[in-house]
Amino acid sequence: MPEMTLIEAVRQALDEELARDERVLVIGEDVGRRGGVFRATQGLLEKYGEERVIDSPLAEASIVGVGVGAALYGMRPVCEIQFADFIHMAFNQVVNEAARMCYRSNGEWTLPMVIRAPYGGGIGGGIYHSQSVEAFYAHVPGLKVVIPSNPKDAKGLLKAAIRDPNPVMFFEPKKGYRLIRGEVPEGDYSVPIGPAHVSREGTDLSVFAYGMMHHYALQAAAQAGAEGISVEVVDLRTLLPVDRQSILASVRKTGKALIVHEDNLTGGYGAEVAAILAEEAFGDLDAPVMRLCAPDVPGIPFSHAMQEWVMPNPQKILGAIRRLARF
Amino acid sequence: MPTPITMPKLGESIVEGTVARWIKTEGDAVQEYEPILEVDSDKVVAEVPSPAAGTLLRILAREGQSVPTGSVIGWVGAPGEAVPGDETGEPAGAKPPAPAQAVRAGRDRELGFISPVVARMAAEYNLDLRLVKGSGEGGRITKKDVQAYLDAQKTNGGPQPWELPADGDLFRPRELDSAAPKPPEPPTLDDPAQDRLLPLDPMRRAIAEHMAMSMRTAPHVTTVMEADLTRVTEHRRANLEVFARDGAHLTYTAYVVAAVAAGLKAFPLVNSSWSDAGILLHRRMHIGLAVSLEEQGLVVPVIRDADGLSLLGIARAVNDLAARARTRRLRADEASGGTFTITNHGVGGSLFATPVINQPQCGILGVGAIQKRVVVIDDMLAVRPMVYLSFTFDHRVVDGYTADGFLRTVVKALEGW
Structure with a gap:
């Protein structure tokens, strides 16, 4: 199996889907001539032309709005929001239009579209280029929310998202774009939206994470393992719909749960996981x-030292693992 | 419903307690958490708070009586309320409550925090959680502890049935409730007029068990050196008042503790414990001080992180711990967790001794009486305050080389004060 970075896996998925299905199109800021600010769409304009790889104006509401319209006309748009921080402008289109179309039309119209957005901090991006926005969308029935943590899942889940008949929010951990490498199966494959993945088996406690934090959780778990703490790591992968069964099965085994996300604590996705455990696995x-999350500060600071203070990292996760194991 | 007052567990591995004194008498009104009686474990006297507000309805265990931890020793409730057991005329006191009462998740007065899964497993397997040893934070019983207990039960063929053919009564025989051995037959006295049997109090019994266990466990070797305390004596004389102004009485013991900390730092292997898996090195230095309670026995309060304290800090800790040990006001956890022990046998005039190791530590230092002796310095006779230091060590852990190196460092620290 070839090894590649997470961003390469995203590009491959887009490339293969554009080749496979001529209804697929890519739209976003700088996705064409520039090849995307992170190079996720590099080379696609040359290969598939201006009609299928579309440079949009700097107007996120219109990127998603155009996507909604195109999907209703039978296309399969992949909208790129350059940074998840900018998606707030498109909130109305996502929540009021995209999420509700199938429901509003009593299942008559589906809306096959994907909204890709790089999210997350730790890259020195400051307030406008570091946000985690998954909790906003995980609250909206009618959407699917997917966050891959490695190249194999990124490619497989993105393909599944493009083939899904309804809107999928696809958030990519941008700090991991080039940092996270891994093997990717050859040929066409997809990873189903929905199931979480137990990426490391353990017996003492369960760590639930996704995206970059899952990558860190694995590192912390390996270190904890060297200290004699057996940590099970669950990569949630799909936040909506949530894979209750995997979450419950893991905690029924270990009895202890740590949830890690880089989004801030209050009202974050971890609260949902915690609530599921409290309701269905109390005994x-x-x-x-x-929960180990970023503190409730209004934004990821630009200063390196302050950014480090805000962001969870393997060391902080290991500390939390030790505390929970000791309890 | 009246609330039972139970004999608290005053420390790990403590299976019974003695009622030292009832502060309240039957019929007294009590507030919740108001001290209601004092109990005596082998090491400490502790006040027991009332579990509820109301009236002390019944005292079941009289002063001086020893009962297993968890036994009901009294009842608190509304004035005139009936107390369970009264109507059946059962004998008062020393009766453990029925096992496997439903334990609910949350804070438990006796067992600490009970997690939901532990509560559920206890109910499912009809477990008496008091029999499960906790390994979690603060001695909390974890899911793993319950699982380990269940597994052990399985291999032991499970618990004995409550009803043994011999007693037929629906309560668990006391000896099944804890690992407490059967009381041995009292020796026959040849001549009751001449001999007398002293009953064992909990402290005597604990000391006896610990000393015998230590001698059985570790090969003891004692090495002795002497130290010239001239500089310590001078320093002490010069600083007595300064320390007194800071509220501390500067004792020789404080200097010995500081010197031992220096020795342990130089020879970390001495600050350790033997285990079959390997030698457990302790990074932190918790130094215990044997404090004599005269004929009543002795206690070993522990100075935590002694290496981080100044001489003033050590002196204060020594004053405080020794004073409270003598009045038996130590908290249970202040007399445990030591990594090394110092015993001051010199207070009784003893010059050198072969102290017994306080298990599971590696060594114990005996400090003899300070005496002015004639010593030879630079081929001249001099009169110096001298002390013998007897260091007993676990020969499984260290050899004479390390032991003597440690002791030499202690001597140097004292002589070079």
Whole structure:
């Protein structure tokens, strides 16, 4: 199997889907001539032409709005929001139009579109280029919310998202774009939207994470393993619909849960996982459910030291693992 | 419903307690958490708070009586309320409550925090959680502890049935409730007029068990050196008042503790414990001080992180711990967790001794009486305050080389004060 970076896997998925299905099109800021600010769409304009790889104006509401219209006309648009931080301008189109179309039309119209957005901090991007926005959309029935943590899943999940008949929010951990490498199967494959993945088996406690934090959680778990703490790591992969069964099965085994995300604590996705455990696995808990998240500050700071303070990292995760194991 | 007052567990591995004194008498009104009686474990005297507000309805265990931890020793409730057991005329006191009462998740007065899964497993397997040893934070019983207990039960063929043919009563025989051995037959006295049997109090029994266990466990070797305390004596004389102004009485013991910390730092292997898996090195230095309670026995309060304290800090800790040890006001956790022990046998005039190791530590330092002796310095006779230091070590862990190196460092620290 060839090894590649996460961003290469995204590009391959787009390339292969554009080749496979002529209804697929890519639209976003700088996705054409520039090949995307992160090079996710590099070479696609030359290959598939201006009608299928479309440079949009700097107007996120129109990127998604055009996508909604195109999808209703039978196309399969992949809208790129350059940074997840800019998606707020398109919130109305996503929530009021895209998410509700199938429901509003009693299932008569589906809306096959994907909204890709790089998210997350730790890259020195400051307030406008570091946000995590998954919790906003994981709250909206009618959407699917997917966050891959490695190249294989990124490619497979993006293909599944493009082939899905309804809107999928596809958030990519941008710090991991070039940092996270991994093997990717050859040929056409997809990874189903929905199931979480137990990426490391363990017996002492469960860590639930996704995206970049899953990558860090694996590192922390390996270190904890060297200290004799057996950590199970669950990559949630799909936040909506949530894979309750995998979450519950893991905690029924270990009795302890730590949820890690880089989005801030209050109202974050971890609260949902914690609530599921409290409601459905209360009798299996051997310790309070623990969350390790960014603190509730209005934005990821630009200063390196302050950014480090805000962001969870393997060391902080290891600290939380030790505390929970000790309990 | 009246609330039972139970014998608290005053420390790990403590299976019974003695009622030292009832502060309240039957019929007294009590507030919740108001001290209601004092109990005596082998190491400490502790006040027991009332579990509820109301009236002390019944005292079941009289002063001086020893009962297993968890036993009901009294009842608190509304005035005139009936107390369970009264109507059946069962004998008062020393009766453990029925096992496997439903334990609910949350804070438990006796067992600490009970997690939901532990509560559920206890109910499912009808477990008496008091029999499960906790390994979690603060001794909390974890899911793993329950699982380990269940597994052990399985291999032991499960618990004995409650009803043994011999007793037929629906309560668990006391000896099944804890690992407490059967009381041995009292020796026959040849001549009751001449001999007398002293009953064992909990402290005597604990000391006896610990000393015998230590001698059985570790090969003891004692090495002795002497130290010239001239500089310590001078320093102490010069600083007694300064320390007194800071509220501390500067004792020789404080200097010995500081010197031992220096020795442990130079020879970390001495600050350790033997285990079959390997030698457990302790990074932190918790130094215990044997404090005599005269004929009543002795206690070993522990100075935590002694290496991080100044001489003033050590002196304060020594004053405080020794004073409270003598009045038996130590908290249970202040007399445990030591990594090394110092015993001051010199207070009784002893010059050198072969102290017994306080398990599971590696060594114990005996400090003899300070005496002015004639010593030879530079081929001249001099009169110096001298002390013998007897260091007993676990020969499984260290050899004479390390032991003597450690002791020499202690001597140097004292002589070069």
